[in-house]
Amino acid sequence: MKAIEIKELKKSYGNVPVLKGIDLEIEEGEIFALLGPNGAGKTTLIRILAEGLSYDSGSIKIFGEVLNKKTARFIGYVPQESISYDLLTVEENLKFYADLYDAPKERIYELIDRFALPKKKKAKELSGGFRRRLNLAISLLYDPKILILDEPSLGLDVPSRRELWNLIGEFKEGGKTILIATHYMDEAEVLADRIGIMNEGRIIALGTADELKALIGEESIIFVEGFLKGLEKLRNEFRLVEKESGARIHVKNSKESLPKIVETLVKSGSEVRTIKIEEPTLEDVFLQLTGRSLE
Amino acid sequence: MKLRAIKGIIIKDLRELRREKMALFWIFIFPLMWITLFGTMWGGQSPPMSLDVGVVYTNESSGFTAYDVVRIMENVTLEGVHIFKIKEFSKKESGIDALKHGKIDSLIIFPSGFGGNISAGKQAKIYIYFDKSDPQQYQIVRGTVMGFFSEMEKKMREKRLEVQLKYMEAHIPKDIAEYNISPEAMREYLIASAEPLKVEEKEVSGKNPTPIQFYITSFIGIQFLFATMLTIGSGTLEEIEKGTLRRIAASPATAWDFLTGKMLSTFLIIMLSILVGLGYAKLVFGETIVPSLFGWLIIFIASVFSMSLGLAIAMVTRSIKSTTAVVNFISMPLLFLAGIVIPESIVPSWARPIVNYFALGRALKDFRLLEIYHRPTSEIMPGFILITVETVAVFLIAISLYNWVIKRLEA
Numbered sequence: 001m002k003a004i005e006i007k008e009l010k011k012s013y014g015n016v017p018v019l020k021g022i023d024l025e026i027e028e029g030e031i032f033a034l035l036g037p038n039g040a041g042k043t044t045l046i047r048i049l050a051e052g053l054s055y056d057s058g059s060i061k062i063f064g065e066v067l068n069k070k071t072a073r074f075i076g077y078v079p080q081e082s083i084s085y086d087l088l089t090v091e092e093n094l095k096f097y098a099d100l101y102d103a104p105k106e107r108i109y110e111l112i113d114r115f116a117l118p119k120k121k122k123a124k125e126l127s128g129g130f131r132r133r134l135n136l137a138i139s140l141l142y143d144p145k146i147l148i149l150d151e152p153s154l155g156l157d158v159p160s161r162r163e164l165w166n167l168i169g170e171f172k173e174g175g176k177t178i179l180i181a182t183h184y185m186d187e188a189e190v191l192a193d194r195i196g197i198m199n200e201g202r203i204i205a206l207g208t209a210d211e212l213k214a215l216i217g218e219e220s221i222i223f224v225e226g227f228l229k230g231l232e233k234l235r236n237e238f239r240l241v242e243k244e245s246g247a248r249i250h251v252k253n254s255k256e257s258l259p260k261i262v263e264t265l266v267k268s269g270s271e272v273r274t275i276k277i278e279e280p281t282l283e284d285v286f287l288q289l290t291g292r293s294l295e
Numbered sequence: 296m297k298l299r300a301i302k303g304i305i306i307k308d309l310r311e312l313r314r315e316k317m318a319l320f321w322i323f324i325f326p327l328m329w330i331t332l333f334g335t336m337w338g339g340q341s342p343p344m345s346l347d348v349g350v351v352y353t354n355e356s357s358g359f360t361a362y363d364v365v366r367i368m369e370n371v372t373l374e375g376v377h378i379f380k381i382k383e384f385s386k387k388e389s390g391i392d393a394l395k396h397g398k399i400d401s402l403i404i405f406p407s408g409f410g411g412n413i414s415a416g417k418q419a420k421i422y423i424y425f426d427k428s429d430p431q432q433y434q435i436v437r438g439t440v441m442g443f444f445s446e447m448e449k450k451m452r453e454k455r456l457e458v459q460l461k462y463m464e465a466h467i468p469k470d471i472a473e474y475n476i477s478p479e480a481m482r483e484y485l486i487a488s489a490e491p492l493k494v495e496e497k498e499v500s501g502k503n504p505t506p507i508q509f510y511i512t513s514f515i516g517i518q519f520l521f522a523t524m525l526t527i528g529s530g531t532l533e534e535i536e537k538g539t540l541r542r543i544a545a546s547p548a549t550a551w552d553f554l555t556g557k558m559l560s561t562f563l564i565i566m567l568s569i570l571v572g573l574g575y576a577k578l579v580f581g582e583t584i585v586p587s588l589f590g591w592l593i594i595f596i597a598s599v600f601s602m603s604l605g606l607a608i609a610m611v612t613r614s615i616k617s618t619t620a621v622v623n624f625i626s627m628p629l630l631f632l633a634g635i636v637i638p639e640s641i642v643p644s645w646a647r648p649i650v651n652y653f654a655l656g657r658a659l660k661d662f663r664l665l666e667i668y669h670r671p672t673s674e675i676m677p678g679f680i681l682i683t684v685e686t687v688a689v690f691l692i693a694i695s696l697y698n699w700v701i702k703r704l705e706a
Contacts, residue, residue, distance in 0.1 A: 051545040054706050072545060083542050085307065087314040092307070099303025100546045122314075 001063065003028045003074075003146050003177035004049070009058035011044055018044045020201040022058070026194075028145075031168065031178040033188035035282060036198030042181035043080075043150055045198075049179075050077035050148050062146070073101075076144030080151045082131045083138060086124035090117045090134055094141065103141040111137040115167075129160030136167065146177045153187055165191060185282040195282065199290050209282060216280045216288050220254040222261060223247075223278050230268025234261060241287055246274070250284065296555065300548030304556025305563065308530065312564060322522045322568045326514045327575050333510040334580050343373040346436055347398070349382045349390040352405035360410030368443060378439065394426055400436045401425055416455065431641065452489045460485065507580045508667050509638070514572050516635035516659045518565055519597050520626035524605030527561045528618040531697075532609050541704055550701045554694070558602050565598055590666045593679065597658035600686040603693040610696035635659055651678075654685040 002025050009022040019041050026032045034042045047053040049060065052072065060067040062074050084093040094108040112119045115133040118126075126134065132152065139147065152168070153161040168191055171178055182188055188195050189209045197205040197212065205212055225246035234240055238257070239250040251257035254277050265272055312318050348368065352361035368379045382399055384390035390402040402424040412419035423440060427433045460482055534540040534553070544550045577583035586594065608625075609618045630636045632646040633656030642650055650656040661678040664670040 047541075051541050052705055069547070073547065077542075077545070079538065079542075081538055083537075083539055085311060085539075087311045088307065092310055096303050096307040097546075099306075100300050100543060100548050102297065102299055102547055 001028045002026065002061070003030070003063060004179065005059075005061040005064075006045075007059045009045070009048070009055055009060065011041075011048065011053075011055040018201050019048075019055070022201075022203060024196060024203060024206075026177060026179060028063075028177050029172065029175055030193045031172050031180065031191050033192035033195045034179065034181045034198055034203075035183065035185060035188045035195050035286070036181075037183055037286075040198040041201040042183075042198055046077070046148055046150050046179070046181050050075050050079075073142065074144055075146045075148060076139035076142070078132075078135045078139045078147070078149045078152060080154055082123070082135060084123035084126075084131065084134050087122060089120050089122050090126070091119040093123055093134060094137060097138045098141050101142045103143075107141055107143070111140060127160075128155055129157070129163065132156060132160070132164060133167075144176075146179065147171055148179045148181075150181045151183070152180060153182070153184060161187075185286075189282055197282070197286055197289065199286070204289050205285065212282060212285045213280050215285055216250075219250050219252060219280065219284075219288070221278045221280055221284055222249045222251055222254060222258060223276050224249065224261065224265065224272060224274070226273035227271040228265060229270045230265055233264050233268065239287065241283070248278070248284065250287070297548045297552050300543075300546070300552045301556040301559065304543075304553060305560040308557065308560035309563070318526070322518075322526070322564060323571055326517060326522075326568060326572050329514050329517060330507075330510055330572060330576050331579065333513070334507050334576065343376045343378065344435070345376055345378055345380055346400040346439055347382060348379045348440065349384050349393055349399040349402040350405070351384050351387050351390050351402070352409065353407045355408075355410035357410040357414040359413050361405030362410075364405065364447070367447070371443065379443070391424060394424055397426070400432070401440050403440070413451075449490065456485060456489050505582060507576055507582050508584055509663075511573065511576050511584050512659060512663050512667065513636045515569055515594065515662070516633075516655065517630070518568055518572075519601040519655050519658075520629055520635060521622065522568065523561060523565050523598055523601035524608065524622045524626070525619060526564060526605070527557060527602045528605040528609030528622065529615045530557055530561070531606060532613065532615045532618060535613070535700070535704065536615070540701075544701065544704070550697075554606075554697060558599075561602055562595075562598055566594075569594065584666050586662075586666055589672055589675070589679075590662055593658050593662045593665070593675075593682070596679070596682055596686050597655055597662075600654045600658070600682065600689055603686065603690040607689065607693040607696050610693070610700050613700065629653070629655070632656075633659070652681070654682040654689070658682045 004024065004026040006022050006024040009019055010017070011019040022041075022045060034045065036042050044053070048055050049067070050072070052069070062071040065071045084090075085096070088096065090112065091108065094111065095105075097103070098105060098108055111117070115137050117130065117134060117137060123131065123134065149168070153164055156164065165187070168178060168180070178191075180187070180191060192209070194206065194208055195212060196203045205215060223246060228247060231240065231242065231247055234247075234249060238261075241248045249257075249261060251261075258275070258277075262272065262275065312322070350361070350365050350368075352365065354360070354362065365381055365383075369377065369381050371378045382393070384393065384402075387402075387404055390399070390404070393399045394402045404422040404424070406420055406422065409419045409421070421444065423444075425433055425437055425440075463481070463485075531540070531554075534543070540550065540553060543553045573583045573585070584590075605618075605622065608621050612618045612621055629649070632642065632649045633653050634642050634650040635656065639647070639650050639660060650660055657678050661675045661682070665672070665675050
């Protein structure tokens with residue numbers, strides 16, 4: 001059964017179109033990732049689903065029924081920002097939201113145990129990771145069938161991020177449908193069954209990570225690391241993304257292109273430390289599709 | 296309406312307040328400081344006031360002179376306090392200069408020949424100068440000085456009459472038969488001519504407000520002007536800025552449940568603050584006000600007005616800082632112009648309509664009339680109807696603005 005069904009969804013802020021006709025179907029029990037840069041329309045789409053934000057046209061169905069206040073109860077939403085009250089303790093925050101969502105009181109203590117939350121600690125005293133856990137616990141108070149997470153690992157350190165990913169995996173095992181909006185390609189790749197790439201208010205590609213990578217076709221990626229000069233000369237011939245540590249260069253034939261690239265860089269005075277031929281990533285897919293990088 | 300959600304919002308707000316030190320200060324500590332400060336300053340018995348009076352006179356050799364009047368003035372006491380402190384000036388100009396510079400409160404000039412005229416039984420002139428720049432001070436000084444001379448004039452009339460009567464009794468026949476007037480009747484007639492009204496001052500212990508009672512009502516007004524408006528205004532904006540109101544609106548509860556909860560929690564906080572203030576005044580100064588049911592009704596309506604006004608301001612400014620600034624900008628002058636911290640009698644005449652027609656000013660005035668002056672409910676009713684109508688109007692404006700903001704959040 002389809003958990004979420006969106007057809008021709010359009011939304012503008014004033015004269016600025018933010019969603020330009022979204023068509024999306026998410027199956028029950030699936031983890032679906034919306035991948036795209038900031039401003040692609042991910043948060044707007046999520047706020048329409050989870051916060052009752054109005055839209056201009058199109059339709060949304062949740063488990064076959066039109067999205068409304070009643071069907072919205074199938075959805076639990078974990079926003080980017082903390083929704084807990086700083087001066088209240090973990091327990092008090094959960095009690096407040098339980099009253100709001102008319103959730104059973106026992107659920108509060110189940111969630112405190114499940115997420116190992118310090119119930120007497122004030123929200124403002126929690127670390128970033130625990131705050132995110134508290135957000136998660138709040139969204140799970142009424143045991144929703146669909147969980148929507150907006151940039152769940154934004155601002156988290158690596159261990160907290162891994163921990164969060166494990167939890168999301170557990171939710172899937174528990175039968176929940178999960179929609180994640182992220183601009184971290186590794187997050188999408190590790191967690192999602194399917195990925196939708198969003199750009200400028202449209203879903204421009206949809207599929208599994210492998211299906212999306214296949215869109216790149218025969219291209220290979222040459223990754224060059226070091227103190228690089230003369231990249232601009234290569235830009236005329238190849239598609240290229242500069243990174244902090246080096247550059248990813250898209251080539252049709254790596255065997256033919258590699259000597260040429262090395263020669264150009266060395267002649268320009270570069271100190272090349274590493275050269276390797278890599279598999280394409282989702283970012284490369286995004287670059288291929290839009291001509292610009294994800295970040 | 297989701298009662299559990301409303302209850303949750305109220306409990307959440309009360310818990311937050313308990314841990315918010317600044318809010319606790321403004322809602323509870325500041326009003327108590329207010330009562331303590333003004334109660335200590337004005338709550339005790341003040342000794343009678345004494346006036347610095349300048350005099351200019353010339354030495355005369357007649358029987359009763361200006362010098363004698365000045366000495367009488369010097370000896371006037373009330374509750375052991377000398378009412379007039381005399382400063383003698385040799386010239387009128389130096390006396391007027393002292394009056395202009397506030398060194399004396401009044402200047403009395405006895406012109407040359409004053410004593411001669413008095414002693415000869417003629418009319419004697421006195422010139423009294425006052426500084427009118429402070430209307431209140433002028434009224435007090437004028438009343439005291441003129442009161443002294445009025446009393447002195449009366450005594451002089453009595454003395455002169457005594458002399459006249461002695462003369463008449465000695466020279467007029469005991470019975471003037473043809474006119475049927477006895478000397479006794481003539482005596483009574485002459486006394487009445489000199490003093491047609493005999494006013495006797497009697498004292499009763501009235502129900503006038505004590506300064507403490509006045510400042511308790513002031514503190515209630517302060518709560519409405521500041522704490523109530525800011526609690527609801529900033530509280531609502533905080534939820535909007537933080538994004539929690541969007542979450543509440545997306546939950547089974549509605550934005551209206553939120554507003555109901557917010558208004559109820561604000562009302563509870565303010566009521567608690569008022570009760571603490573009333574109890575504190577009783578504890579520290581031994582007196583307080585125990586409002587009647589109608590008094591509580593006035594407090595309820597005034598708090599709804601104040602909450603509505605605070606909400607309306609917040610929904611227009613949509614920023615906590617701007618709301619605080621606007622509330623302070625409006626409330627500071629109203630403390631005085633609406634008669635919140637000063638009695639209506641000293642509010643300038645052009646501002647009196649604010650006391651009478653601005654809901655919070657009128658509510659406090661009616662509350663004072665009811666609870667301090669014990670006026671009947673029928674006298675309060677017109678004012679109560681006025682504040683109720685104003686409250687309904689402002690409430691409707693506030694919820695329309697709130698609705699507009701909520702629609703924008705969802706758009």
